[in-house]
Amino acid sequence: MKRPQSIRPHRGKLAVLLPGLGAVATTFVAGAMLARRGLAKPVGSLAELGTIRLGRRTEGRVPKIRDFVPLAPLDDLVFGGWDIFQENALEVARQARVLEERHLEPIAAELAAVRPMKAAFSPEYVTRLHGTHLKSGSKAELVEQLREDIRNFIRDNGADRAVAVWCGSTEVFIEPGPVHQSVAAFERGLREGDPKIAPSQLYAWACLKERVPFVNGSPNLTVDFPAMSELAREMSVPIAGKDFKTGQTLMKTVLAPMLKARLLGVEGWFSTNILGNRDGEVLDDKDSFKTKEASKLGVLEQILEPEKYPDLYGNIFHKVRIEYYPPRGDAKEGWDNLDIFGWLGYPMQLKLNFLCRDSILAAPLVLDLALFTDLAARSGFRGMQEWLSFYFKSPMSAPNVYPENDLFIQLMKFKNTLRWLQGEELITHLGHEYYD
Numbered sequence: 485m486k487r488p489q490s491i492r493p494h495r496g497k498l499a500v501l502l503p504g505l506g507a508v509a510t511t512f513v514a515g516a517m518l519a520r521r522g523l524a525k526p527v528g529s530l531a532e533l534g535t536i537r538l539g540r541r542t543e544g545r546v547p548k549i550r551d552f553v554p555l556a557p558l559d560d561l562v563f564g565g566w567d568i569f570q571e572n573a574l575e576v577a578r579q580a581r582v583l584e585e586r587h588l589e590p591i592a593a594e595l596a597a598v599r600p601m602k603a604a605f606s607p608e609y610v611t612r613l614h615g616t617h618l619k620s621g622s623k624a625e626l627v628e629q630l631r632e633d634i635r636n637f638i639r640d641n642g643a644d645r646a647v648a649v650w651c652g653s654t655e656v657f658i659e660p661g662p663v664h665q666s667v668a669a670f671e672r673g674l675r676e677g678d679p680k681i682a683p684s685q686l687y688a689w690a691c692l693k694e695r696v697p698f699v700n701g702s703p704n705l706t707v708d709f710p711a712m713s714e715l716a717r718e719m720s721v722p723i724a725g726k727d728f729k730t731g732q733t734l735m736k737t738v739l740a741p742m743l744k745a746r747l748l749g750v751e752g753w754f755s756t757n758i759l760g761n762r763d764g765e766v767l768d769d770k771d772s773f774k775t776k777e778a779s780k781l782g783v784l785e786q787i788l789e790p791e792k793y794p795d796l797y798g799n800i801f802h803k804v805r806i807e808y809y810p811p812r813g814d815a816k817e818g819w820d821n822l823d824i825f826g827w828l829g830y831p832m833q834l835k836l837n838f839l840c841r842d843s844i845l846a847a848p849l850v851l852d853l854a855l856f857t858d859l860a861a862r863s864g865f866r867g868m869q870e871w872l873s874f875y876f877k878s879p880m881s882a883p884n885v886y887p888e889n890d891l892f893i894q895l896m897k898f899k900n901t902l903r904w905l906q907g908e909e910l911i912t913h914l915g916h917e918y919y920d
């Protein structure tokens with residue numbers, strides 16, 4: 485890939501479209517509204533608070549990322565979305581009970597104005613939810629209706645362009661089939677109503693057709709198959725996914741590289757979670773959980789490489805559980821028990837208890853992904869954006885390479901991509917120049 489000669493400057497408004505206006509989406513929208521009024525800090529966002537070192541350590545050049553690459557400012561974002569329930573973003577945020585009234589009250593009118601458009605949905609894909617705010621029509625017609633929504637939203641809000649971040653529910657587990665192998669097969673599947681085309685795929689297809697970059701924040705099979713990559717390249721649009729890396733997997737992708745770096749062995753890794761939000765309710769269904777489980781299980785194998793270190797990681801028992809426990813709401817609690825071993829095989833244990841907040845951890849990721857994917861589009865990047873793997877539990881990668889899951893390698897890849905984009909020297913951390 486050639487370095488772009490120039491980045492199309494940001495101008496006008498950027499529409500951030502959110503299929504699934506639930507806890508994560510409304511926490512993100514409310515936070516962006518508060519931050520731009522100076523009423524709260526966008527903690528956790530690299531786009532807003534991150535810095536980037538340029539050149540040698542002696543040069544002292546460490547601008548804010550926002551001053552280094554031309555991101556759309558918070559003031560220029562307009563928010564829209566779709567949901568199977570018709571409540572506006574203020575009502576949803578109140579029901580989700582993530583944000584306190586002191587944070588909702590100052591932006592109540594602005595938040596209430598974010599009203600979901602009717603959803604493309606089929607109950608076989610999310611069996612626990614029974615919404616009524618739905619479009620009707622064949623799969624091909626639903627795509628056309630979504631495309632019309634996108635065009636209308638951009639026009640009605642005077643936006644220059646849009647990006648979409650899927651914040652909808654986790655759908656049941658599906659594997660790519662023949663319908664997912666090419667644009668032609670997928671288009672045929674849309675016309676024939678192929679049951680393997682999930683609702684989230686309809687949104688992604690509609691967005692790409694409208695040249696709107698699409699990010700998948702859930703573990704669904706949505707943009708990670710050949711037909712979507714082909715369409716993204718054809719339309720010159722970026723795609724990214726999947727599954728926001730926020731809680732337990734974030735911890736895993738920090739701890740596992742540490743154990744591997746020190747060559748400490750792992751015998752077992754048991755992870756369990758309790759959460760009581762709507763996401764937890766959806767994941768209580770075994771087929772939706774299977775989608776999440778697949779996304780969560782993959783990371784250890786890739787980081788620890790048991791085939792290269794059979795003595796250390798060849799026999800790991802890895803288990804992940806999610807328990808729906810309504811009293812906790814969005815305040816998820818994760819426990820990890822690691823049975824590890826060291827010198828001469830002596831056993832040890834490591835326990836981690838993360839009392840976190842699901843949507844508070846996810847919201848800054850939605851913001852960053854919207855802004856960086858928009859930057860990618862204006863830089864002429866198209867197809868899958870591996871440099872954004874930092875944000876995902878199951879990052880997409882080219883078919884011939886394994887995905888990179890180590891958080892710090894992902895961060896280096898992310899920052900080096902920004903340096904490369906702006907014609908700055910890449911940082912290798914070799915450092916011998918200071919001693920010559």
Ligand SMILES: NC(=O)c1ccc[n+]([C@@H]2O[C@H](COP(=O)([O-])OP(=O)(O)OC[C@H]3O[C@@H](n4cnc5c(N)ncnc54)[C@H](O)[C@@H]3O)[C@@H](O)[C@H]2O)c1
Binds near residue numbers: 505580730762
């Ligand atoms: N830390 C996190 O919160 C986190 C981390 C990783 C991934 N995720 C994923 O993000 C997604 C959103 O999480 P949440 O806590 O906001 O869940 P939520 O249940 O509060 O919100 C999801 C919303 O999507 C809507 N929806 C479902 N199918 C739809 C469709 N076809 N069209 C439009 N709307 C649809 C639901 O009605 C619901 O309002 C989930 O898939 C979750 O697994 C969340």
